[in-house]
Amino acid sequence: MTTRSLPPYARLLGIVAAPADGGATLAMPFGDATLGRPGFLHGGAIAGLLEMAGVAALDAEIAAGGRTVRIKPINMTVDFMRGGREATSYALGTVERLGKRVANVDVVAWQDSRAKPIARAHLNFLIVDDD
Amino acid sequence: MGMVGHNGALGLRWCDSSDEWIELRLPWRDALIGDEAARLMASGPIFTMMDNATSLAVWQKIGAFRPQATLDFRIDYIRPAKSGRDVIGRGECYRLTRSIAFVRGIAHDGDADDPVAHCAGTFMFTGPAWPS
Structure with a gap:
């Protein structure tokens, strides 16, 4: 997953590919575009990072399998566990199952420590053959 | 809505309200595209x-500002919003308890009877109402 392949919405939030050795899929440095109430990340920006990391993880899994398909989000459930502070956030997407028609993806986001997640999401995607 | 922060970056606007709900508007912008091939938001x-x-709808129901944090939020994306169209979101608080506000809402791109998304969530109060 390269930054170049991230869509305009991800670039608006400042989302970039995470360092290869950090165990994350994507990173989102703190910036005005992510600010909610003073001193805290907006929950919507966290949700955006979670969604983009889920899509990135699924794209990678699909590419690894040599398939050419389109993915469509069906739904997304987010638990907010800690307030996000003015720091870089990281997100790791895990494809729990990639089937013929549906993919189930879990994503976790953290700042200082992976052991202290700020939010997690579960996303379901529809897989559509690209022909 | 403010022009700063995350809401400002998205261009989120106030739209309308009733006694029961709050409506916001997300004007179409290329910067909000998530699917470049299909040019979808x-x-x-x-x-x-x-x-x-939905957060504003909680304060509307209380009749005051009360600090709260989103506990969880789920969205079902029923269909993609049409490319180039503004998206309108209507949120309501359907139940208040001492600690938790239960909310739901829909988003549509012109026809509220043909929504693009449904949402449901909960907020947890983190302090007293102001003014009390």
């Missing part, structure tokens, strides 16, 4: 709009 901006619309 990402679902993240709709998530933010619904989080905000």
